[in-house]
Amino acid sequence: MLWTGLLMLILVVGCSSDESSSEESGGSSSDGSGEGGVSGELELQYFVGGYGDSWWKEVIADFQEEYPDVSVVEHAGPNINDEMRSRWVSGDPPDVVYIDGAGSSETQMVEDGQLMNLTDWVEEIEVDGDPLMDSFLVEPATYDGDIYSLPLVFDTWGTWYNKKMFEEKGYEVPTDFDSFMSTMGEIQEGEDIAPFVTTGQHPYYFLRGVLYPAFGAAGGDELLSDVITGAEGAWTSEPVLEVMKKVEEMQKAGYIDDGFGALNHTQSQMDFLLGDNAFIPVGFWLPNEMKNDVPEDFSFGFIPSPMQNEGEAFSIVPDLRPLAIAEGAENPEAAKAFVEFVFSREYAKLFSEHTGAIMNLNGVDLAKSEGVPDYLIEANKMINDPEQVQLNNKPHPMSADLEEPISNSLVSLMLGNITAEEFTEEAEKAAAEYRNSN
Known part of the structure; x- marks a missing residue:
């Protein structure tokens, strides 16, 4: 294939x-x-x-x-x-x-x-x-x-993890959202760190690296297309709300680094490399981009973002x-x-x-x-297993006119300033304004 x-x-x-x-x-x-x-x-x-x-x-x-x-x-x-x-x-x-x-x-x-x-x-x-x-x-x-x-x-985007930390401490590599939450809880307690970090200055890292595959897993190419194009009712649909409630759950548990809002992409990646966090959503360019800053004993691990429900396949979005x-x-x-x-x-x-x-x-x-x-060897084995991973395609990138307001609301949700329901309502409003302007 x-x-x-x-x-x-x-x-x-x-x-x-x-x-x-x-x-x-x-x-x-x-x-x-x-x-x-x-x-x-x-x-x-x-x-x-x-x-x-x-x-x-x-x-x-x-x-x-x-x-x-x-x-x-x-x-x-x-x-x-x-x-x-x-x-x-x-x-x-x-x-x-x-x-x-x-x-x-x-x-x-x-x-x-x-x-x-x-x-x-x-x-x-x-x-x-x-x-x-x-x-x-x-x-x-x-x-x-x-x-x-x-x-x-x-x-392709996915979630990177600190492989050396996982091997030394025996943490489980997540296979779905429930195990993701469980592992983050163990890391939070065992390492006294916020397990997950991303860049708040560029919220599209989380949107594309975590939410897109989550939407792909929840509703396939159709849902992915609808949220990207701002189709009426997509952002307030039940599958999208379920995904956003997962993000809210991560925030309420304290698993998202509360300082992420001020970080640019390289700062968040540096925090990850230094062991201040254990997970980060980035594309395959991460090791090359940070090659001059990678600690000598650091080891990269990569998985498709684990936002799917138990028993469902990971989603990868090219x-x-x-x-x-x-x-x-x-x-x-x-x-x-x-x-x-x-x-x-x-x-x-x-x-x-x-x-x-x-x-x-x-x-x-x-x-x-x-x-x-x-x-890459490990990621290749996983991604080539159709029982573990499905491929979801987006029609085209999201317009900046839609991505910007949704990203702003996303940061608010991840900081705990709004609920998942409020986020979906704000996103749906942004999508309506986007449709009316085109």
């Missing part, structure tokens, strides 16, 4: 997503003129996080060698989405954008008419002789049947990081040439070498990769 093949790739890699760097580079090479007469300046915006930027640098250098008449201007860094916002708002966007990191929203950009419709063009692209559309591990997001971005990176072309691109031909250039199995291999993550392409042979982390 596709999912089994996908996770066999994850077996020999790791993942990432959120950190730093910024730079410009123009350049040329020898060997004739650019293919197809492509020339001029190409502006490229990419977020630099846990994946780093070394892969981008190599690809861009190769592209400029292939297209010597194109001068690439890079806009990159951990805050690039905020830094470039005025360009997008004023109608002067870069040509190509990699959509990732805080401050970015693919769905919002589509709704605002900022991205080029790629539906027809993508059918022309091939990867090593195969149609690109047949080469994706997970297909592009669609908006009323149209494609505006191409998924470059495959990732999380894709796409590449898109601006609707207002000044050099659309160079933009298309770059996007097509990037999607190759050669660069997919290089991506894994540079980042410990995987590109969203099938047929990439990573079997000879060395140094596969133990947590």
Whole structure:
């Protein structure tokens, strides 16, 4: 099955997503003129996080060698989405954008008419002789049947745990919500810590890392789609209320670190690595992003977020990081040439070498990769067991116009300032306002 093949790739890699760097580079090479007469300046915006930027640098250098008449201007860094916002708002966007990191929203950009419709063009692209559309591990997001971005990176969220602590103290790795609560109670008592931490400055970590799989487990793709699109009645439905009552239960038990609201993502991850907490919801990029800060004796453990009821399968929700072309691109031909250039199995291999993550392409042979982390081997065994894990797909990312108010209410719930019922009512109101504005 596709999912089994996908996770066999994850077996020999790791993942990432959120950190730093910024730079410009123009350049040329020898060997004739650019293919197809492509020339001029190409502006490229990419977020630099846990994946780093070394892969981008190599690809861009190769592209400029292939297209010597194109001068690439890079806009990159951990805050690039905020830094470039005025360009997008004023109608002067870069040509190509990699959509990732805080401050970015693919769905919002589509709704605002900022991205080029790629539906027809993508059918022309091939990867090593195969149609690109047949080469994706997970297909592009669609908006009323149209494609505006191409998924470059495959990732998934889950819950990481302090494996060394678990092994030394004999704590049970959760298999469902009841065992999750039981283990957190034992850790709270045995370690005198709040067992669970996340970032309050970026509440979407909890939304995507805990609630999405919880909704997938509770109501499958249909419920997941309804909450993401803000369908009428979704956020006040019984399955959603049941999930939110679980979050409320975690908060009332004191299992959520009461200081989470002030933490950014790296601060919360550092607290986890230092043993101040035992669980944290993050994507597969965590070990790579924090590699310079991991204590020598620390050991990572990973499970799909255990929010499902006893006897039910875990849920995994793929999380894709796409590449898109601006609707207002000044050099659309160079933009298309770059996007097509990037999607190759050669660069997919290089991506894994540079980042410990995987590109969203099938047929990439990573079997000879060395140094596969133990947590990936263990996660692979679990995820490839259909009796333990089910795959749930979202239609597209949630719009920032809906995600922001829901995230604010989520923080209030996790701080104990509102009840689960009040949260669902606030979320339903936000969804109604979102529907009315679109």
